[in-house]
Amino acid sequence: MISFRVIAALAGLARFVNAQSVSGAAEGFAQGVTGGGDATPVYPADIDELIELLGSDEPQVIILSKTYDFLESEGTKTETGCAPYGTAAGCQLAIDGTGTWCGSNTAATVSYDVAATEGIEVKSNKTLIGEGSAGILKGKGLRMTNGVSNIIVQNIHITDLNPQYVWGGDAFTFAETDLIWIDHCTTSLLGRQHYVFGQKPSSRITLSNNFINGSTSWSAGCDGYHYWTIELVGTEDQITFQNNYVYHTSGRSPALSGSTLFHAVNSVWSDNNGHAIEGDTNGQGLFEGCVFENVTTVVVDDFKGSLFSSSDSTTNAKCESALGRACVENVFSNSGAFDKSDTGFFSNFTGLSIASATAASSAEKSVPSAAGFGKLTTSSTESTTDESSSSAVSKVSSAVSKSTAVPSKSTIIASKSTSTLSQSTGVSKSTAGSSKSTVIASKSTSTVSKSTGVSKCKKRRAVQA
Numbered sequence: 001m002i003s004f005r006v007i008a009a010l011a012g013l014a015r016f017v018n019a020q021s022v023s024g025a026a027e028g029f030a031q032g033v034t035g036g037g038d039a040t041p042v043y044p045a046d047i048d049e050l051i052e053l054l055g056s057d058e059p060q061v062i063i064l065s066k067t068y069d070f071l072e073s074e075g076t077k078t079e080t081g082c083a084p085y086g087t088a089a090g091c092q093l094a095i096d097g098t099g100t101w102c103g104s105n106t107a108a109t110v111s112y113d114v115a116a117t118e119g120i121e122v123k124s125n126k127t128l129i130g131e132g133s134a135g136i137l138k139g140k141g142l143r144m145t146n147g148v149s150n151i152i153v154q155n156i157h158i159t160d161l162n163p164q165y166v167w168g169g170d171a172f173t174f175a176e177t178d179l180i181w182i183d184h185c186t187t188s189l190l191g192r193q194h195y196v197f198g199q200k201p202s203s204r205i206t207l208s209n210n211f212i213n214g215s216t217s218w219s220a221g222c223d224g225y226h227y228w229t230i231e232l233v234g235t236e237d238q239i240t241f242q243n244n245y246v247y248h249t250s251g252r253s254p255a256l257s258g259s260t261l262f263h264a265v266n267s268v269w270s271d272n273n274g275h276a277i278e279g280d281t282n283g284q285g286l287f288e289g290c291v292f293e294n295v296t297t298v299v300v301d302d303f304k305g306s307l308f309s310s311s312d313s314t315t316n317a318k319c320e321s322a323l324g325r326a327c328v329e330n331v332f333s334n335s336g337a338f339d340k341s342d343t344g345f346f347s348n349f350t351g352l353s354i355a356s357a358t359a360a361s362s363a364e365k366s367v368p369s370a371a372g373f374g375k376l377t378t379s380s381t382e383s384t385t386d387e388s389s390s391s392a393v394s395k396v397s398s399a400v401s402k403s404t405a406v407p408s409k410s411t412i413i414a415s416k417s418t419s420t421l422s423q424s425t426g427v428s429k430s431t432a433g434s435s436k437s438t439v440i441a442s443k444s445t446s447t448v449s450k451s452t453g454v455s456k457c458k459k460r461r462a463v464q465a
Contacts, residue, residue: 019041019061019063020041020063020129020130020131020132020155021041021061021129022035022127022129022152022154023154023155023183023184023376023377024183026152026181026183026206026208027206027208027240027242027353027355027356028206028208028240028242028263028265028353028354028355029203029204029205029206029238029239029240029263029352029353030179030180030181030204030205030206030240030353031206031353032179032353033150033151033152033179033180033181033204033206034125034150034152035059035061035125035126035127035150035151035152035181036059036060036061036062036125036126036127036152037059037061037125037127038061039058039059039060039061039127040061041061041062041063042060042061042062042063043062043063043065044062044064044068046068047068047069047070047073047140050062050064050068050120051120054120054121054122054123054126054128054142055120055121055122055123056123057123058125059125059126060125060126060127061127061129062126062127062128062129063129063130063131063135064128064129064130064131064134064135064136064137064156065131065134065135066134066135066136067134067136067138068136068137068138068140069138069139070113070115070116070137070138070139070140071113071115071116071138071139071160072113072115073115073139073140074113074114074115075114076111076112076113076114077111077112077114078109078110078111079095079096079109079110080096080107080108080109080110081093081094081095081096081102081107081108081109081110081165082094082096082102082103082105082106082107082108083105083106083107083108084102084105084106084166084220085220085221085222086222087106087108088222090217090218090219090222090223090224091218091219091220091222092164092165092166092191092218092219092220092222093108093110093164093165093166094108094110094165094166094167095110095112095117095162095165095166095167095168095191096167097117097167101167110165112162112165112168112191113139113162115139115140116139116140116141116160116161116162116168116169116191117162117167117168117169118143118169119140119141119142119143119169119170119171119172119173120137120140120141120142120143121143121145122142122143122144122148122151122153123148124148124149124150124151125149125150125151126150126151126152127151127152127153127154128142128151128152128153128154128156129152129153129154129155129156130154130155130156130157130373130374131155132374133373133374135155135156135157135373136156136157136158136159137156137157137158137159138159138160139160139161140158140161140169141158141161141169141170141171141172141173141190142158142171142172142173143173144172144173144174144175144177144180144202145173145174145175145176145177145198145200146175146176147176147177147178148177148178149177149178149179149180150178150179150180151177151179151180151181152180152181152183153172153180153181153182153183153185154181154182154183154184154185154376155183155184155185155373155374155375155376156185156186156373157185157186157187157188157372157373157374158171158172158185158186158187158188158190159186159187159188159189159190160189161189161190161191161192162190162191163189163190163191163216163217163218164191164217164218165191165218166191166192166220166228167191167192168190168191168192169190169191169192170190170192170193170194170195170196171187171190171193171194171195172185172187172194172195172196173193173196173198174195174196174197174198174202174205174234174237175197175198175199175200175202175234176198176200176201176202177202177203177205178202178203178204179203179204179205180202180204180205180206181205181206181208182195182205182206182207182208182210183206183207183208183209183210184208184209184210184371184372184373184375184376185210185211185372185373186210186211186213186372186373186374187210187211187212187213188213188215188216189216190226190228191228192228193228193229193230193231193252194212194214194226194228194229194230195207195212195229195230195231196230196231197231197232197233197234197237197239197258197260198233198234199233199234199235199258200234200235201234201235201236201237202234202237202238202239203236203237203238204238204352205237205238205239205240206239206240206242206355207239207240207241207242207244208240208241208242208243208244208355209242209243209244209367209370209371209372209375210244210245210371210372211244211245211247211371211372211373212229212230212244212245212246212247212249212253213247213248213372214226214229214246214247214248214249214250215247215248219250220250220251221250221273221274223250223273224248225248225249225250225271225272225273225274226248226249226250227249227250227251227252227274228251228252229246229249229251229252229253229254229255230246230252230253230254230255231252231254231255231257232254232255232256232257232258232260232262232279232283233255233257233258233260234258234259234260235258235259236258236259236260236261237258237259237260237261237262238260238261238352239260239261239262239263240263240265240355241254241262241263241264241265241267242264242265242266242267242355243265243266243267243363243367243370243371244267244268244367244371245267245268245270245367245368245371245372246267246268246269246270246272246276247270247271247368248270248271248272249269249272249274249276250272250273250274250275251274251275251278252278253269253272253275253276253277254276254277254278254279254285255278255279256277256278256279256283256284256285256303256305257279257280257282257283257305258280258282258283259282259283259284260282260283260284260285261284261345261348261349262283262284262285262286263285263286263349263354263355264285264286264287264288264290265287265288265289265290265328265355265356265357266288266289266290266328266357266358266360266362266363266367267290267291267363267367268290268291268293268363268364268367268368268371269290269291269292269293269295269298270291270293270294270295270368271293271294271295272294272295272296273296274296274297275295275296275297275298275299275300276292276295276297276298276299277298277299277300277303277307277338278299278300278303279303279304279305280304280305281304281305282305283303283305283306284305284306284307284345284348285305285306285307285308286307286308286310286319286322286327286346286349287307287308287309287310287330287338288308288310288316288319288327288328288329288330288357289310289327289328289329289330289357289358289359289360289363290310290330290331290360290363291330291331291332291333291360291363291364291367292330292331292332292333292335292336292338293332293333293334293335293364294333294334294335295335295336296335296336297336298332298335298336298337298338299336299338299340306342306344306345307338307340307342308327308340308341308342308343308346309330309338309339309340309341310327310328310329310330311329311330311338311339311340311341312329313326313329315327315341316328316329318341318343318346319346321343321346321347322343322346322347322349323349323354324354325354325357327357328357328358328359328360329360330360331360331361331364
């Protein structure tokens, strides 16, 4: 009889034959990012191992093959918060985390999940990849801060971060970072920002092919449209925003502040009943090849920063000095005006990698259906197991199938089925594996559903958060 230890060792060699690997390469400011590089892929067994791997000092390639459920993992709190936007069923309440934010607003009792209020710290040289449509972080986001660099996050869904409460949780947090690529990720049902950049500089960031889903049952406008979307307040942040789908929001899409350099290319804003772009004096944004459909106000009247909106072919020729090519015109459908031609900030593109651009009409057709997690064709690593190992594993697998001596808890299957890819807008709980380094042959795809039943109340511009 072949010992279980031998079976496990040989199957361990084969587990990487079908390991998910990074799809494509970053364009724009984060061009050249490598993340965990060729580190051996690891499948964290539970939330504790996931936190440990993301926070390790070594390069890591981490594969998410299921839902990692953080709800109640750090307990819950019930305390006094406030109701800054009213008390109707569809209005967000607010956690008064600082003890002073609520001010004179009407007091309200809030009960929230603690884990969601602060994301997992991610250290340098990490690749985090979701497998098919199974890689979900439920109840906790990600934080990249304090000088970390060279990070790739691809094909995951972050959801269910106390969506009924302002300050309930951010999906992605950046502060003092460099060379980070977030690609094909979905964010939904959040208390606060989908992407937030703190005041310390974050350079060479690319956000691409992401789905920002603002549909919710609780909002600052009490109408099901999420207000807290993309907060950019960093000093000299550099962000490429390519092929993203921003859906069902009402503000901060983005809030372009600090001295951020923001290059939006071929992204689609759809169904915004408030405003998209806001910000202060030093924000700098170049928007090209983008689509604005059913966006009530594209840019607020009191925006005082610098914007270039690629309005016509003559004006777009001015982009040659910044991008090395002309800009591509934007497309508007049932949306407000966006006619800005500031060029004084173009010199800040010098030395940066520039994302390519296609016609906005092409983005209009492709981006909404292609953005977000679960949309990538499975990409597998094939070179980590040689033919002799594969043959040995095949023989062992055959032996295992004929034997009844191997305990069912420790069953290790050498091959894994390819996950079916599908878009989702919400998440239901799925069962997590129980032992470390287990390779699972078949994985359940989490059922997803969209939140409905939003109560309507009077629309108002959100209090700063």
